[in-house]
Amino acid sequence: MSLEELERLNLPIETISNVLRNNDGVSLDMVLRYILFKSGNEENFHLYSETIFIDLMDVAKRFNNDIGKLALDSIINMTASETGRNLISRGLAGRLISFTLKKDSVLADHACKALANITRSEEKCKEVAEEFIDACSWGDLMNAVSDKSYNEKGLRLEYLAQVVGNMTQCQEFRSDLLSPITGYFQRLLSTLIQGSTVIERRGIASAVFNCMLDPEKHLILLNEPFEILPVLLYPLAGPEEYEESEYEKLPIELQYLPDDKTREPDSEIRLLLLKCLLLLCRTRQPRIFVRDNGTYLILREYHKWEKDARLILATENVVDVLIRTEDEIGVNDLASVDVPSDMAEKFNKMDNDYVSSARLNV
Secondary structure (H helix, E strand, O other): OOHHHHHHOOOOHHHHHHHHOOOOHHHHHHHHHHHHHHHOOOOOHHHOOHHHHHHHHHHHHHOOOHHHHHHHHHHHHHHOOHHHHHOOOHHHHHHHHHHHHOOOOOOHHHHHHHHHHHOOOHHHHHHHHHHHHHHOOHHHHHHHHHOOOOOOOOOOOOHHHHHHHHHOOOHHHHHHHOOOOOOHHHHHHHHHHHOOOHHHHHHHHHHHHHHOOOHHHHHHHHOOOOOHHHHHHHHHOOOOOOOHHHHOOOOHHHOOOOOOOOOOOOHHHHHHHHHHHHHHOOEHHHHHHHHHOOHHHHHHHHHHHOOOHHHHHHHHHHHHHHOOOHHHHOOOEHHHOOOOHHHHHHHHHHHHHHHHHHHHOO
């Protein structure tokens, strides 16, 4: 059926539901394509109902094939909007989790994308986290994220990393993730360095950033078993050589890197890593640790390489803290420094002007 024919159709909800609930392949394919076409426009609000969501999920449950993918494509469309996300009940999220973690599912990638949409808001994150606990163990989730052979149909489940990143908005999930006993967080960190797609690495970078928001966790993350600093610096490091005395200051993971060592190509991931480093500099003891373990050396060479004005500025923000002594800083918690609102506005304007002028000069 052509786009023009789909546009002219105006099927009532009752007809749509009746077709979705039977197994007539031809009719089912036509109605699914109709829903997919219409669901791309939120103005077709009559389709945004829990009944339609349930019927689409039932189709996906019955058809682990292209028919099921079409059903989930419509759910992906509809959950891209807040209206659609709010219609997803806990039970429906649980079905998507089942599709994601079932090893022989050809629907897993589609289910991951829908979950990535649903978990954008903190409220929905809590619901989905509870559904994960009910449906599986956190170990199953970490296996699916970190083991690229998890899905027997060869699907990468790359959007599952984005789901994890979204779910770290929730304090409860962060606490479980950072348990030193389970090793869950460490398994995610390998994806930040070794993940072959930007989507995977961005998802884990956002998870790491969210885990940094609690300053009480900073020293814990810097020390064993997490040792987060080399993980943050490695994607920013290049093949540059250092003086022998400088090598001694670097973590062993960052010493004598090969001549073909490249930096993280995605600017948004690099920005998140720089923001993580700045968060670690918030209080005195983590700040000293970051300063004493060669961070400045890596950022010095990175600053020479970086061309994005936003990231140059972000690098300088970290370096400005690191090159000052603790006596010069004079406070434990940088967040406790009271900056008058007029001065904060002035500094923000200076930063924005710097970034804008740099873009004009490119």
